[in-house]
Amino acid sequence: MIRYAPAAFKKKSMAFPFAADLYIMETWELFGVFLSDVRNTEEQLKVSEERFRAIFDSISDAIFIHDPETGAILDVNQRMCEMFGYSKAEALRLSVGDMSQNEGSYTQAHAREWLARAAQGEPQLFEWLCKDKSGRLFWAEVNMRRASVAGTDQLLVLVRDISGRKKAEEALQQSERRYRELFDSMIDGFALHEIICDAEGKPCDYRFLEVNPAFERVTGLRAQDLIGRTVLEVMPKTEPYWIEQYGHVAMTGETLHYKNYSAELGKYYEVTAYRPAPGQFACIAVDITEQRLSDLAKERSEKLLQAIIDTEPECVKLLDAEAKLIMMNRAGLEMLQADSLDQVKGQCVCPLVTSEYRQAFLDLTRRVFEGETGTLVFEVVGIKGRHVWLETHAVPFRNEKDEIVALLGITRDITEHRRLEEQLRQSQKMESIGTLAGGVAHDFNNILTAIIGYGHLTLMSMGPDDPVRLNIENMLEAAERAAHLTKDLLLFSRKQLINKRPIDLNAIVRKLEKFLARVIGEDISFQTNLPDPELRVLADAHQLEQVLMNLATNARDAMPMGGSFTLTTGQVRLNEQFIALHGYGKPEMYALITVSDTGIGMDEETLKRIYEPFYTTKEVGKGTGLGLAVIYGIVRQHEGFIHAYSEPGLGTTFRIFLPLLASMQGDEQAQPEMVSPAQGTETVLLAEDNHVVRNLTETVLKDSGYTVISAVDGEDAVQKYREHKDRIQLLLFDLIMPKKGGKEAYDEIRAIMPDVKILFTSGYSPDIVRAKTTLGNSAAIAYKPISPGDLLRKVRSILDA
The missing domain is CATH 3.30.565.10 (Histidine kinase-like ATPase, C-terminal domain)
Incomplete structure (x- = not known):
C-alpha cells in the first residue's frame, strides 16, 4: 500500500489537496476525491487509507502502479490478483514480460517501450496478449497514463480482460470471411438493392448496393457499372411491374419466386427475392437459359413425338405397376371412348376390362414389371358403354438407369377382325356341313333312283285294281319326299342347279x-x-x-x-x-x-x-x-x-x-308342258358303277325299245365301245366311276368317233361335278334322282338333236 502524505497534494499539475483516495472509473479517468478540512492526525490518515483501498480493490479492472523509471510494479489491486492468478506479494516481484506472451510483439522489451511512452506523458491505449500464472494466454486492453503522486511521478496502468470481446470479434471476422467467401463463391447470382420511392411513397426505382461475381457472370453486367446506380440507369427498359413487385417485397417482407425471360439480357432466370432489412430486397438469380432452352427443345420434341404417336392407328400407352395410365395416344383414347387424356390419366384401366379378362390383364402387367414381354387378347367396355376387343403386346419401358418404370403397350382394335373370323368360322362350318350334305345326297340319289325307278316299273305292270298298288304308290310318295329332302340339302350347300x-x-x-x-x-x-x-x-x-x-x-x-x-x-x-x-x-x-x-x-x-x-x-x-x-x-x-x-x-x-338389276333382261318364260316319253330303237352304251341303278336304267331303256350294252366302269365302257362301235348311237355314262370316270371314257371314245352323242348322269351336285371333272357347261347332264320318264325324254331329245 502506498501512503500519500497530505502535504504532498497540490491543486496544480495533477496534485491533489491534503488527503485523497484514488480510484479509477470505467471511463479510465483518474479522479481525486478531496477530503477537505481533515485534520492531519494519524487516526484520520488511517481511515482515509482504508477508504482508498476499498475503492481500489473494488474496481473491476486490474490496476498496476509502476515506477516510471524502472518499470517496477509498486502496487496492484485485488482484481489483478484474480485476473493473473498471483498473490499481491508475487505480483510485486513480477516483470511485465512475466505476464506477457513474451513472443512476437508481446515481450518485455515491447512493454518497456509502452511504459516509456506513457512516462513521457503520452497516454497509451493498446491491446496486449497476456499470460497468467498457469500459462493461459488471454487478450487484454491496456490503458497507461502518467500521474504525480506525493510529489513523485508514477505510472497508472489499467488492464481489462477482453477475451470475450476478442472471441466475439474473431467470430464476427470469421463469419464475415465465411460470408464473403460464400458471397464470392456462390454459383447463383446475388444482388442487394434498396428501394427508391417517389413523393407519394410508391416504389419508382431501386439501387444496386452489392452484387457477387456470380451475378456478374449470369447477367453479363459488371459490379463497377452497377454499385450505387439505379436499375433505370442501368436498364432503362425495365418494366414498372417488376419495380412494383420488388417494392412490395421490400415493404412487406413477402418472398417472391418466379421464372422470367429478360428481353434486355436475352436470358431466362429463376429468381427468389426476399427482404433482408426494411427498404431493401435481395435477389438470388439462377441462369436457367440452357435448361429452359433444353426444356423447350424437349417440349417441342415431345409434341412432335406425340403428334407422330397420335397419327398411329394403333393404341400406344404407358402404364405404371398398378395399371394406372401414364400416357396414351389419340387412337387409344378413341378405343376407350375418352374425350381427352386428362379424363383417364392417373386412373387404373382395370375397371374398363371385362371381368373375364381382368385378372389376366393384371397378371400381364405384373410379368412385364418383372422383365417379361407378353401378348393378351381381351375385351373392354368403353367409358360410354361400347364393347371393344383388343389385342395388346406389352414390353418393359426402362429409364436411363435401365430400371423398369412403365409398361409400354401397343394395342390394336380387333373387334372387326374377330367378327370377320367368326363369320369365316360360321361360313366354313356351313361349307363343311354343305359338303357333307352334298356327299350324302350323291349316295342317297342313287338309292332313290332305284326306288323311284323300280316303283314306277312295278306300277306300270299292275292293273288299276291291284291290291298292292296302293302300297307302291305310298312308297313312291315317300321316295319323292326323300328326293325333296335331298334337294333341300343341296340347296343348303348351294350345290343344287x-x-x-x-x-x-x-x-x-x-x-x-x-x-x-x-x-x-x-x-x-x-x-x-x-x-x-x-x-x-x-x-x-x-x-x-x-x-x-x-x-x-x-x-x-x-x-x-x-x-x-x-x-x-x-x-x-x-x-x-x-x-x-x-x-x-x-x-x-x-x-x-x-x-x-x-x-x-x-x-x-x-x-x-x-x-x-x-x-x-x-x-x-x-x-x-x-x-x-x-x-x-x-x-x-x-x-x-x-x-x-x-x-x-x-x-x-x-x-x-x-x-338389284338396273333393267329387265327378259321376263320369266313359261315352262313347256310335259310330254310323254317317246320310244326308240337305237343302241345305247350304258356305263354305271352302281349295279342297282345300272340294272334299273337298262330295264327302263329296254322296255322303251332301246338296245342296251352295259358296262361297269369307264374302262369297261371303252372296251365295249371298241367291240360294238358300229352299233352304238348314244353313250349314257355316269360321270364319276372307279378306274375311269365317264368324262375320261368319253374323251377316249370321241377320239375314235368324234360325233358320238353323250348324256352324262350324276348323283353329285353341279359344284362337285365341276370340281371333280373338266366337263364344260354345254354338256348334257341328268342329275339323280331322275324318274324313268324324265330319263327317257332326255335320251330322246339328245338322239333327235
Missing part, C-alpha cells in the same frame, strides 16, 4: 300372297307392303317362292296364340358403314325383303345356330331343321345376304338383300 332369270320380286310376292295367307292361318294378321312398282332381280323364281314359304311357316309356328306377320319389299343402297358393320355386301343397290313376326322370338345362342341343318327348336315331328338352312343356301346362291334379329318375347325379323 338353279335357273336364274330376271324377275320382278314384287310379282313373286303378289303371286304367293293368297297361298301365304292360307299357310299362316286366320288367327294371324298378314300384311304386305310393296311400295315399289317392281323390283327386278336375277333369281330362280321357284327357289324364292320356297324362301318366302319357309319364312311364313316358321313365323306361323312362332305364333301359336296368334299375332302379326308382315312382308315388306323395297330397295336400299348399302354404304361403306353398313358393309363395315355387318361384314357383307357391296356399295350398290339391293332389293330388300323384310319379313317380321310378333312371335316368341329367339335368344342370342339360338340365333347363332338357326342356319345349321337339322337344328330346330320345334317339337319332334314338327320340323326337319332344314327350313332356314335351305333359305340360307338359296340366298347365298343368289349372291345375296340374310340377316336375322330377334329377342325373346319380341318377335323376329329377317332381312334378305338381293342384288
Whole structure:
C-alpha cells in the first residue's frame, strides 16, 4: 500500500489537496476525491487509507502502479490478483514480460517501450496478449497514463480482460470471411438493392448496393457499372411491374419466386427475392437459359413425338405397376371412348376390362414389371358403354438407369377382325356341313333312283285294281319326299342347279300372297307392303317362292296364340358403314325383303345356330331343321345376304338383300308342258358303277325299245365301245366311276368317233361335278334322282338333236 502524505497534494499539475483516495472509473479517468478540512492526525490518515483501498480493490479492472523509471510494479489491486492468478506479494516481484506472451510483439522489451511512452506523458491505449500464472494466454486492453503522486511521478496502468470481446470479434471476422467467401463463391447470382420511392411513397426505382461475381457472370453486367446506380440507369427498359413487385417485397417482407425471360439480357432466370432489412430486397438469380432452352427443345420434341404417336392407328400407352395410365395416344383414347387424356390419366384401366379378362390383364402387367414381354387378347367396355376387343403386346419401358418404370403397350382394335373370323368360322362350318350334305345326297340319289325307278316299273305292270298298288304308290310318295329332302340339302350347300332369270320380286310376292295367307292361318294378321312398282332381280323364281314359304311357316309356328306377320319389299343402297358393320355386301343397290313376326322370338345362342341343318327348336315331328338352312343356301346362291334379329318375347325379323338389276333382261318364260316319253330303237352304251341303278336304267331303256350294252366302269365302257362301235348311237355314262370316270371314257371314245352323242348322269351336285371333272357347261347332264320318264325324254331329245 502506498501512503500519500497530505502535504504532498497540490491543486496544480495533477496534485491533489491534503488527503485523497484514488480510484479509477470505467471511463479510465483518474479522479481525486478531496477530503477537505481533515485534520492531519494519524487516526484520520488511517481511515482515509482504508477508504482508498476499498475503492481500489473494488474496481473491476486490474490496476498496476509502476515506477516510471524502472518499470517496477509498486502496487496492484485485488482484481489483478484474480485476473493473473498471483498473490499481491508475487505480483510485486513480477516483470511485465512475466505476464506477457513474451513472443512476437508481446515481450518485455515491447512493454518497456509502452511504459516509456506513457512516462513521457503520452497516454497509451493498446491491446496486449497476456499470460497468467498457469500459462493461459488471454487478450487484454491496456490503458497507461502518467500521474504525480506525493510529489513523485508514477505510472497508472489499467488492464481489462477482453477475451470475450476478442472471441466475439474473431467470430464476427470469421463469419464475415465465411460470408464473403460464400458471397464470392456462390454459383447463383446475388444482388442487394434498396428501394427508391417517389413523393407519394410508391416504389419508382431501386439501387444496386452489392452484387457477387456470380451475378456478374449470369447477367453479363459488371459490379463497377452497377454499385450505387439505379436499375433505370442501368436498364432503362425495365418494366414498372417488376419495380412494383420488388417494392412490395421490400415493404412487406413477402418472398417472391418466379421464372422470367429478360428481353434486355436475352436470358431466362429463376429468381427468389426476399427482404433482408426494411427498404431493401435481395435477389438470388439462377441462369436457367440452357435448361429452359433444353426444356423447350424437349417440349417441342415431345409434341412432335406425340403428334407422330397420335397419327398411329394403333393404341400406344404407358402404364405404371398398378395399371394406372401414364400416357396414351389419340387412337387409344378413341378405343376407350375418352374425350381427352386428362379424363383417364392417373386412373387404373382395370375397371374398363371385362371381368373375364381382368385378372389376366393384371397378371400381364405384373410379368412385364418383372422383365417379361407378353401378348393378351381381351375385351373392354368403353367409358360410354361400347364393347371393344383388343389385342395388346406389352414390353418393359426402362429409364436411363435401365430400371423398369412403365409398361409400354401397343394395342390394336380387333373387334372387326374377330367378327370377320367368326363369320369365316360360321361360313366354313356351313361349307363343311354343305359338303357333307352334298356327299350324302350323291349316295342317297342313287338309292332313290332305284326306288323311284323300280316303283314306277312295278306300277306300270299292275292293273288299276291291284291290291298292292296302293302300297307302291305310298312308297313312291315317300321316295319323292326323300328326293325333296335331298334337294333341300343341296340347296343348303348351294350345290343344287338353279335357273336364274330376271324377275320382278314384287310379282313373286303378289303371286304367293293368297297361298301365304292360307299357310299362316286366320288367327294371324298378314300384311304386305310393296311400295315399289317392281323390283327386278336375277333369281330362280321357284327357289324364292320356297324362301318366302319357309319364312311364313316358321313365323306361323312362332305364333301359336296368334299375332302379326308382315312382308315388306323395297330397295336400299348399302354404304361403306353398313358393309363395315355387318361384314357383307357391296356399295350398290339391293332389293330388300323384310319379313317380321310378333312371335316368341329367339335368344342370342339360338340365333347363332338357326342356319345349321337339322337344328330346330320345334317339337319332334314338327320340323326337319332344314327350313332356314335351305333359305340360307338359296340366298347365298343368289349372291345375296340374310340377316336375322330377334329377342325373346319380341318377335323376329329377317332381312334378305338381293342384288338389284338396273333393267329387265327378259321376263320369266313359261315352262313347256310335259310330254310323254317317246320310244326308240337305237343302241345305247350304258356305263354305271352302281349295279342297282345300272340294272334299273337298262330295264327302263329296254322296255322303251332301246338296245342296251352295259358296262361297269369307264374302262369297261371303252372296251365295249371298241367291240360294238358300229352299233352304238348314244353313250349314257355316269360321270364319276372307279378306274375311269365317264368324262375320261368319253374323251377316249370321241377320239375314235368324234360325233358320238353323250348324256352324262350324276348323283353329285353341279359344284362337285365341276370340281371333280373338266366337263364344260354345254354338256348334257341328268342329275339323280331322275324318274324313268324324265330319263327317257332326255335320251330322246339328245338322239333327235
